[in-house]
Amino acid sequence: GxxxxxxxxxxxxxxxxxxxxxxxxxxxxxxxxxxxxxxxYIPKSGDTIIARVTNILMGGWILDIDSAYSAVLSVKEAKDFIRRDADLTRYYNIGDYIITNIVMVTSQRLVDASMKGPGMRKLIGGRIINANCHKVPRIIGKKGSMVSMIKNATECSIIVGQNGIVWINGSPENEIIVVKTIKKIEREAHISGLTDRIKAFLEKETNKKINIEKVE
Incomplete structure (x- = not known):
């Protein structure tokens, strides 16, 4: 009205x-x-994502998860036991990127994250890029086949969050190849024969022969 x-x-x-x-x-x-x-990105319980710490509260951290919603990581959900009067910046500071798990999304879209579980940690070094969260399955590939091929070709560590945030760590020139490859996958995800085109692209960029393991 x-x-x-x-x-x-x-x-x-x-x-x-x-x-x-x-x-x-x-x-x-x-x-x-x-x-x-x-x-x-619309958060779902069970998702593993990459998040950025944007604020520190008495009882935990506020996380930017590249969504319309923020997430909260409470002190209780940190990896280590943290004393009540501890300086929380010693664990995760504003601007830090972390791999974290979404454990609960309420009907009011309050999102709770946790660092408990294998592989959850603060990310040190490397570079962060934002990919389209809807293209994440194509970037990862069947049983991880696409991301494994990119890792092997570039010798970079790559972690793809289900929210579309990607962490890449390797030599600067190889990190750039990974970024270009991910952007190519995003542009061409809907076209058939993607794996073969990405293989040819990586071979050209790295001057290396790549063997693709067939994934059933």
């Missing part, structure tokens, strides 16, 4: 306020805005 003011992601049409895209409605007083979710 006319009582409300359209803001970010919305517009007025006569006496209605219309959303300009698929999103979550946020009403603050008389102001209505939407947070776009189309194309963005």
């Amino acid at each position: 006319m009582d409300f003011l359209p803001a970010e992601g919305t517009f007025r049409n006569k006496d209605k306020i219309i959303s300009s895209g698929l999103g979550l409605v946020n009403v603050n007083g008389r102001v209505i805005k939407t947070i776009s979710v189309s194309g963005r």
Whole structure:
């Protein structure tokens, strides 16, 4: 109605306020805005993601998970036992990237993360890129076949979060090859014969012959 003011992601049409895209409605007083979710990561319990620490609270950390929602990592869900009066920046500081697990998403879209479990850790060095979360299955490949081929060709460590954030660690020139390869997969994910094209691309970029293991 006319009582409300359209803001970010919305517009007025006569006496209605219309959303300009698929999103979550946020009403603050008389102001209505939407947070776009189309194309963005929607967190699910059980996902392993890469997140960035954006704030530190009394009882834990706020994480940017490249979504319309933030996540919370409570002190109780850290890897080690942390004393109540401990300096939390000694564990994870603002700007740090971590591999973490989503353990709960409530109906109000409150997202809880945990560092308990194999492979959960702070990421040191390397570079971070953002890929389209909907293309993650193609970047990883069947049973990890695509990402294994990229790792073997470039000798880089690569971790692909289900939220589309990717960590790459290797020599600077090989890290760049990985970035170019991932961007190519994103562009061409819908075209058949992707594995063969990526193999040829990596062979050209690295000057190495690549053997593909057949995945059933």
